[in-house]
Amino acid sequence: MSCFSWLYTLWPSSCLSLLLIELVGRQLGLRVGLQVVQTVTCSQWGTTSNQGLFQDGDVVIGGLFNLHYHPPAIDHSFTQLPHYKPCIGSLTDISHVSFLLWSQFRTLEEINNSTMLLPGVKLGYHIFDSCGRPPWALQAALSLVGGDSTSCDHPVHLIIGGASSITSQILSKILGPLSVPLISYLSSCPCLSDRHQFPNFFRTIPSDIYQARAIARLAIRFKWTWIGAVVANNDYGHMAVKEETQGKGVCLAFVETLQRENIVRDARRAALRIQASNARVILVFSWYTDVRELFLQLAKINVTNRQFLASEAWSTSGNLLQNLATFKVASGVLGVAIRSSPIPGFSNYLRSLHPIHRPDDEFLKEFWENEFGCTPRRSLWKASLPACSGTKSLDGVQHSFTDTSQLRVTYNVYLAVYAAAHALHSLLSCPNRDSTPGNNSSTCSSRKHIKPRELLQHLNKVNFTTPQGETFYFQGADIPAKYDLVNWQNTPEGSLKLVLIGRVDGFDLHLNESAIQWSTGSNQVPVSVCSESCPPGTRKANRKGEPLCCFDCVSCPEGEISNTTGSLHCERCPFEFWSNAEKTACVPRQLDFLSFNETLGITLTAAAVSGAAVTTVVFVVFICYRQSPMVRANNSELSFLLLVSLKLCFLCSLVFIGRPSLWSCCFQQAAFGISFVLCVSCLKVKTIVVLAAFCSARPGAAALIKWFGKGQQRGSVCILTCIQVTICAIWLSLSPPEPRRDLGFQGSKVTLECAMASVVGFSLVLGYIGLLACTCLLLAFLARKLPDNFNEAKLITFSMLIFCAVWVAFVPAYISSPGKYVVAVEIFAILASSYGLLICIFAPKCFIILLRPEKNTKKGLMAR
Known part of the structure; x- marks a missing residue:
């Protein structure tokens, strides 16, 4: 079995991976077993030692940084073993690299001088250049954990490094079986939070998922619900799109992807899409080099009125801030950035650096040559440079290298070193340090026999307070999410500057909105919505x-x-x-009732008053012509009583109009019931009298008329009316109607009506009227063919037909009418039936009395 059999089970099954493993195996010359990596004798690892910085100590911490950006070309012809030469070229970013390196140096010095943290233990460092590529990072990492030719006796047990997520994934997979902890300061892929796959991985930068959520919260806060997205065509970009749209009320107008291999074509396509879209806010989740090309394409087509949301990968890029070609496009950028924090004494430490004090520091030497144009000592590859006079100093030099106002990735390195130191402190702390080895029951380790597995366990439990007063601990592989919110603002000099406008602390968003300079150049928040918000209503x-x-x-x-x-x-x-x-x-809801002020109320009032007035006129006519045959022949006393009852019927309808009250509710029903019973009673008695008069003319029936004299007529009307009075009195005393709001009708008004507390009482009142009316109709129908030139029975028959028809139609109309129209229906029925009786019975009589006086004689009435 090969010594690298454990690697094949962990590494992805690709040809490149297998070749890389084989390459590492051949260079290491390792044999069987995991312990070989830790017990192997010194071997030559190419020339990586020439690209590293070393300082011995009781305990050594490894470091991997991307110091150069031109990896050498590798011939993968598969005809011979690839040879990985040292990474050569210029420094990636002199200030960035210097911060990373010397922040670690300064932190180690701070810890070594501390009497509270690791007292009596000196920390050392071994730092290698990972060159921004996984193969070099893997080679350097294995060199650190296995021991290099320059440091055979000091293999490291913890590595700070992994400047990219893919590099950290590879390193964690390889170092996982050895339980060597890996603390990354820049790997932010959410996948690295999986403790099952990466149990030895830690990081001091939050997972990308939190910055995507922070940007989503920014969009929600400013009510940007319609945004465009331009993202890298990988997990980094696709994760951002998912987080933006996952249940947060944000919609994407479009999603454009940028591929590094086709960046010019993709950037041009994305720029045209941004120009055509109505989305005014654009999320860009990609690397700063891709964003630079996108901004160049936007500048070419003069798209300068878009508000860009930046991810931390480019939100603090000095390269973009200083690019005059994209100045108008990039103005007002709002972004999430790696949080910054001051490091005590770091600025003075940087200014005091000098190659004389650090003769082995190749990176400080290179920086010195680039900054001052001279070399501290003769260099083979820069022999043309003159030697420095020795008076050169960083003190007073205005350079990005000496600007420590915003330490971001540098602070992450600072935290990583402190986390490692506290884990070591916990591991090396012995409560019974003075006791003999045989009696010491503690589980602490010796500084010379540190086991990576034990260090990994203590690193999981790290919890300390930094010199800045910040509590630090790991949540699995991660730390609590903290970000800065930055804004790119115009300066009077015509350039852009980075301004801190807020912070993100976990789920809390602290933002100074008044300090934001938007892309429009005003303080007005840009609007980016697909549809304007619906107003109230x-x-x-x-x-x-x-x-x-x-x-x-x-x-x-x-x-x-x-x-x-x-x-x-x-x-x-x-x-x-x-x-x-x-x-x-x-x-x-407004109280609604049939009032005298509205059109319907006025109309019904006019009809009622007119009916009462006409009845009065007829009454006067009958008074004036009371001695005429027409009046005397039709039982004048009952006719006068009938006119009075009809007038009461017309007038009682007025009681139904107006705001209902307790007395009006009781009086209107009583007045209606009694008036109509009086009216119908008179008609019934008149009909009975007519029948009795004609029947008495038959032989042997002369005495019949005696039973229907004046007194009997009055008594009959009185008895019939008193029955209705009794019914009304009982009804109103036991369960009278009362005013109530009818909420059943849905509308802006609530009907105030007289509610029938007892339907039985109201039904008895109507039923009694109906009984009298039907009886009267039947009697009148029987008397319709009696011999008489002016047969009043016919008139009563017609009037009672109209009366019954009105009140039969009233019942369904009354039940189905809404609100106040119930009252209007009842008033209409009262008026219609009253007019029917008045017209059918008295109109023909008045016509003869006033217009045909020649017929108003006894002969005219008796003629056949």
Whole structure:
């Protein structure tokens, strides 16, 4: 079995991976077993030692940094073993590299001088250049844990490094079986949070998932629901798109991807898409080199009115800030950045650096040559440079190298070193240090026999307070999410500057909105929505086939309101309330009743008064012509009583109009019932008298008329009316109608009506009237063919037919009418039946009395 059999089970099954493993195996010359890596004798690892910085100590910490950016070309012809030469070229970013290196140096010095942290233990470092590529990082990492030719006796047990997520994944997979902890300061892929796959991985930068959520919260805060997205075509970009749209109310107008191999073509396509879209806010989740090309393409087509949201990969890029070609496009960028924090004494430490004090520091030498144009000592590859006079100093030099106002990745390195130191302190702390080895029952380790597995266990439990007063601990592989919020603002000099405008602490967003300079150049927050927010009084109605952020605004139905902007639903008002005209608030429903001021009330009042007036006129006519045959022949006393009852019927309808009260509710029903019973009683008695008069003319029936004299007529009317009075009295005394609000009718008004507490009572009143009317109709029908030139029985028959028809139609109309129209229906029935009786019975008589006086004689009435 090969000594690298354990690697094949962990590494992805690709040809490149297998070749890389084989390469490492051949260079290491390792044999069987895991212990070989730790017990192997010194071997030559190419010339990597020439690209490293070393300082011995009791315990040594490894470091991997991307110091150069030109990896050498590798011939993969597969005809011979590839040879990985040292990474050569210029430093990636002199200030960035210097910060990373010397922050670790300064932190180690700070820890070594501490009397509280690792007292009596000196920390050393072995730092290698990983060259920004996984193969070099892997070679350097194995060199650190296995021991290099320059440091055979000091293999490291912890590595700070992994400047990219893919590099950290590879290193963690390889170092995992050895339980060597790996603390990354720049690997932010969410996949690295998986403790099952990467149990030995830690990081001092939050997972990318948290910055994507922070940007989503920014979009929600400024109500940007319609944004465009330009992302890297990898997990980094796709994760951002997923987090932006996952249940946060943000819709993507478009998603454009940028591929590094086709960056010019992809950037041009994305720029044209941004120009054509109505989205005014654009999220860019990619690397700063890709963003630079995108901004160049946007500048070419003069797109300068977009608000860009930046990920931490480019939000603090000095290269973009200083690029004059993209100045107008990049103005107002709002982004999430790696949080910054000051490191005590770091600025003075940087200014005091000098190659004389650090003769073995190749990176300080290279920086010195680039900054001052001279070499501290003769260099083979820069022999043309003159030697420095020795008076050169960084003190007073204005350079990005000496600017420590915003330490971001540097602070992450600072935290990583402190986390390692505290884990070592916990591991090396012995409560019974003075006791003999045989009696020492503690589980602490010796500084010379540190086991990576034990160090890994203590690193999982790290919890300390930094010199800045910040509590630090790991949550699995991660730390609590903390970011800076930055804004790119114009300066009077015509350039852009980075301004801190807020912070993200976990789920809390602290933002100084007044300090933001937007892309428009004003303090007005840009608007980026697919549809304008629905105003109060309306609700959202989604458009079929379009995103949720695209909608129409629909007015709320009657009786429902929405009092907030952008409501999804309208809320129904309580029963006693109704929506106002704007549908924004529920207001008390207005009391509605049939009043004298409205058109319907005025019309019915006029009809009632007119009927009463006409009845009065007829009454006067009958008074004036009371001695005439027409009046005397038709039982004048009952005729006068009938006219009085008809007038009461007309007038009682007025009681139904107006605001209902307890007395009006009782009086209107009593007046209606008694008036109509009096009226129908008179008609019934008149009909009976007519029948009795004609029947008495038959032989042997002369005495019949004696039973229907004046007194009997009056008594009959009185008895019939008293029955109705008794019914009304019992009804109103036991369960009278009372005013009540009818909430059943949905509208802006609530009807105030006289509610029938007892339906039985009202039914008895109507039933008694109906009984009298039917009896009267039957009697009149029987008397319709009696011999008489002017047969009053016919007139009574017609009038009672109209009366019965009106009140039969009244019942369904009364039941089905809403609100105040119930009262109007009852008044109409009263007036219609009253007019029917008045016209059918008295109109022919008045016609003869006033217009045909020649017929108003006894002969005329008796003629056949």
